[in-house]
Amino acid sequence: MLVVQNLNVFHGPIEAVHGISFTVKEGSCVSLLGPNGAGKTSTISAITGVAKSTGRIMFADEDISTLPVEIRIRKGIAVSPEGRRVFANLSVKENLRLGGAYNTANVDRLIAEWFETFPILAERRDQMAGTLSGGEQQMLAIARALMSEPRILLLDEPSLGLAPKIVTQIFEMIKRLKEKRMTILLVEQNATLALRLSDHAYLLNNGLIVADGTAETFGSNDALMAELTGLA
Amino acid sequence: MEFVAQQIMNALSFGAEYALLALGLAIVFSIMGLVNFAHGEIIAVGGYTMVAMAALSLNNPLIVVGAAILAAAIGAVTLERVAFRPVRYADPTTGLLTAFGVSIVLQNLFLLLVSPRPIAVTSLYFLEWPIPFVGLRISSLQLFETITTIIVIVVMMLFLKRTVLGLAMRAAALDFEMVRLTGIKANRVFAAAFLISGLLAGIACVFIMARRGSVDPHLGFDPVLMAFVACVVGGFGSLPGAVIGGFLLGAIEVAMLVLLPQSLGGMTEAFVFGSIALLLIWRPDGILTPPREKGDKQ
Numbered sequence: 001m002l003v004v005q006n007l008n009v010f011h012g013p014i015e016a017v018h019g020i021s022f023t024v025k026e027g028s029c030v031s032l033l034g035p036n037g038a039g040k041t042s043t044i045s046a047i048t049g050v051a052k053s054t055g056r057i058m059f060a061d062e063d064i065s066t067l068p069v070e071i072r073i074r075k076g077i078a079v080s081p082e083g084r085r086v087f088a089n090l091s092v093k094e095n096l097r098l099g100g101a102y103n104t105a106n107v108d109r110l111i112a113e114w115f116e117t118f119p120i121l122a123e124r125r126d127q128m129a130g131t132l133s134g135g136e137q138q139m140l141a142i143a144r145a146l147m148s149e150p151r152i153l154l155l156d157e158p159s160l161g162l163a164p165k166i167v168t169q170i171f172e173m174i175k176r177l178k179e180k181r182m183t184i185l186l187v188e189q190n191a192t193l194a195l196r197l198s199d200h201a202y203l204l205n206n207g208l209i210v211a212d213g214t215a216e217t218f219g220s221n222d223a224l225m226a227e228l229t230g231l232a
Numbered sequence: 233m234e235f236v237a238q239q240i241m242n243a244l245s246f247g248a249e250y251a252l253l254a255l256g257l258a259i260v261f262s263i264m265g266l267v268n269f270a271h272g273e274i275i276a277v278g279g280y281t282m283v284a285m286a287a288l289s290l291n292n293p294l295i296v297v298g299a300a301i302l303a304a305a306i307g308a309v310t311l312e313r314v315a316f317r318p319v320r321y322a323d324p325t326t327g328l329l330t331a332f333g334v335s336i337v338l339q340n341l342f343l344l345l346v347s348p349r350p351i352a353v354t355s356l357y358f359l360e361w362p363i364p365f366v367g368l369r370i371s372s373l374q375l376f377e378t379i380t381t382i383i384v385i386v387v388m389m390l391f392l393k394r395t396v397l398g399l400a401m402r403a404a405a406l407d408f409e410m411v412r413l414t415g416i417k418a419n420r421v422f423a424a425a426f427l428i429s430g431l432l433a434g435i436a437c438v439f440i441m442a443r444r445g446s447v448d449p450h451l452g453f454d455p456v457l458m459a460f461v462a463c464v465v466g467g468f469g470s471l472p473g474a475v476i477g478g479f480l481l482g483a484i485e486v487a488m489l490v491l492l493p494q495s496l497g498g499m500t501e502a503f504v505f506g507s508i509a510l511l512l513i514w515r516p517d518g519i520l521t522p523p524r525e526k527g528d529k530q
Contacts, residue, residue, distance in 0.1 A: 050409060073415035085410045087403040094399050101396045102415045148415060 001026040001183050002047070002152055007055035009042040009207075016042040017207045019055065024152065027181040029174075031194040034204035040187040041082050043204075044156050047185075048072060048079055060151065074102055076151030080158065082187075084141040088130025092121050095129050095140055099147030106149065114143040117173070135166035142173065152183040159190050171197065195219065234367050239490055245374035247482025248381035249439050253459030254466065254474035255388070256432035262405040262469040263425045265324050269331040270311060271459070272452025273338035274430055278304040278437030279447030280346060282353045296355040300441075301434030308430025309423055320422065342449035350446035359442035377439045384435065385475055388428070392471070397424055405469065465508055467518030476519055484508070 002024040009017035017039040024030045032040045045051035049069040057065040064072050073079075078099075087095050096114060100107040115122035118139045124132060129140055138158055145153060155174065159167040171193055178184060178197060188194035195201055195215045203211040203224070211224060218224055253271065260268050281303035285296045315334045319326045359373040392398040400416045401424065412418050433452075440455055441447065458481060463469075466477025481504075488503045496503070512518075 048413060050413070069409075069412040070415055070417045073413060079413050081410065081413065085407055087406060087410070089406055090399060090403055097396060098399050098403055098411070098414050098416070101400065104396070144414070 001060060002185065003056075003058040004043075004047070005056040005058070007043065007046055007053055007057065009039065009046040009051050009053045011042065011051065015207070016051075017046070017053075017204075020202075020204070020207075020209045022202050022209065022212070024183060024185050025199075026183055028199040029178050029184040029186060029197050031186045031188055031191075031198040031201040032204055033188060033191045033194060033201055035189070037206075038204040039207040040204055041156055042207075044079065044081075044154050044185070044187060047154060048077065073148070076148075077154065078145035078148050078150035078152070079154040080138075080141045080145040080156065082156040082160065084134075084137045086129040086132070086137045086140050086144070088128065090129055091126050092129055092132070092140060093125045095144050096147055099144030101148075103148045107147065110147050110149070114147075118143065135162050135169070138162060138166070138170055139173070142170070146177075152185065153177065154185050154187075156187045157189065158186075159188065159193065167193065191218075191225075238368050239486055241368060241370055241374055241378075243483040243486035244479070245377045245439075245482075246485055247479035248377045249436055249455065249478075250458050250462045250481050251475045251478025252381055252384065252432050252436040252439075253455055254462035254478045255385075255471060256429035256436075257456070257459055257463050258466075258469060258471050258474035259401070259432075260425050260429050261463070262471065263401060263408070264316070264320060264327070264422065266316060266327040266331060267460075268429070269328070269456075270315075270334040270338060271429070271433060272450075272456035273335055273342075274304050274308050274311070274433040275437045275440060275452030275455065276338070276342060276447065276449060277307040278434045279353070279441055279451045280342065282355065282441060283346075283351050283447060286353060286355060291355050293355055293358050296353075297438050300437055301431060304434030304437055305427055305430035308426045308433065312422055312426035316426075317419075317422070339449045346449075348449065350448040352446045353441055354445075356438065356442045359439070373439065373442050380435060380439075384432065388471070397421070401425060461505075461508060463518075465511060465518055467520040470518070470520040473518055473520035480519075481508075 005021045006019045007017060007021065008015055008019055020043065022030070032043060034040055042051055046053035047057055049067065049072050053065070055065065056063060059075055059077065064075060087098065090098070093111065096111050097107060100110060115125065120136055121140060121143065124136070129137065132140060142155070142158065158170050158174065162170065174184065174186070175197055186194055186198065195218055198215050200214055201212065201218055202209050257268060257271055260266055278300040281300045282296050285299050290296065311334060315330055316327065319330050359371070359376060361372040363370045363372055363375055392402055397420065400411050400421055404411045404421050408418070411421065436455065440451065444451070459478070462477035462481045463474050464477070465480060466473030466475070484507055485504050488500045492500060492503060
């Protein structure tokens, strides 16, 4: 579904990611793990086209690396970005409508479904998104991303800054998505939680992939796990 | 009593003109952070279109008004495409200088290609009819201007609340990149902002022309200057702020005209801007400060 080859990502003159390659198979959940500043979010930004990059990004057998942001998104990529970035001056419902901006035929049905999944969002449907708690904003950010019924979901740090109880809720939801065979690229600092859901994981450090393997190989490698949980 | 009602009507129609123009400036500023100094030239485009219509002996007011508004809208969208799109993601200063440049180029084009002298336009006679209304002296211009502005504001609110493009424009004021990440085309949002801004300038142009009766290359300068002030008073980048600022400015202006003694008549503007200076000491960011912070970012 998503094949990234020899990707370099730039922020102005600075190269944040140095020639990484990885693959996300259809229906699988792949994690990018690593500490702050490892290049995880830069990688996501390169896939959506927000950050400048060189190398090849293949999505559904098509090279998307030169396409503008909106076109890549319309090919079926959705992103729940780091820091959630809900539209604070729009209501919950309006946020969801924008998420389904190019999926208009199904917007009403999907909004109803999300309100069923997250009753708290239904309760606050006309409230400005900026007034929601961090956890509610995270739920809204994920729901907004899925409003377009994407083929792949890029989830950037869904647990960031949230209470453990809320994190469990969010990961429960990601698990349900995975059970529905949604293809997911998950960026997380919380390696233990991420590995529990992932079919495959890549460990990034200083813009390079330093280790990769299945959740089991990571789990059985004590030295690696110590390093990862230390980072978490 | 009648005197007060009369002055309120005057204030409303002044304020309506400022509100229309301020709204046009604010919608572009809120989305791309561009202070569009070429807005006045868009108004002039509308004015010269009226002259052109007269030259073609098309004197039906509906055609003249429609053509002027259409020309202003096309003009604004063209400016976006030709001048502002290349500097869209550049430093705000670059955009500001581009707008200045565009303004100067257009003014000189009007000077060279049309005429430096004012040209009279007579086809807006329907805005000069007096309308008797319980003892008040209201012109059809005041009535049309106030009603049109109210309709425009209501339509704008519905557009921004109900349509996906409207929602995207509100969201873009806060986080444009995230709007693109929902798959909405940036070009469409920018073009729509300029289209709306141009339509508003075109509508305002009709009323400005009805008041002035003639067009010259600097037609838009004074009104747009006042619209800038209205934006600042209301809170730059805030759409409701632009409307409130516009009407407030109209009210202050009429109040000064009425309240100042005859001997100070020449200093009306000094008093208007003086009271605005006081207002800004009280609220330095304007009445409604637009939202600045992005969604929760930690």
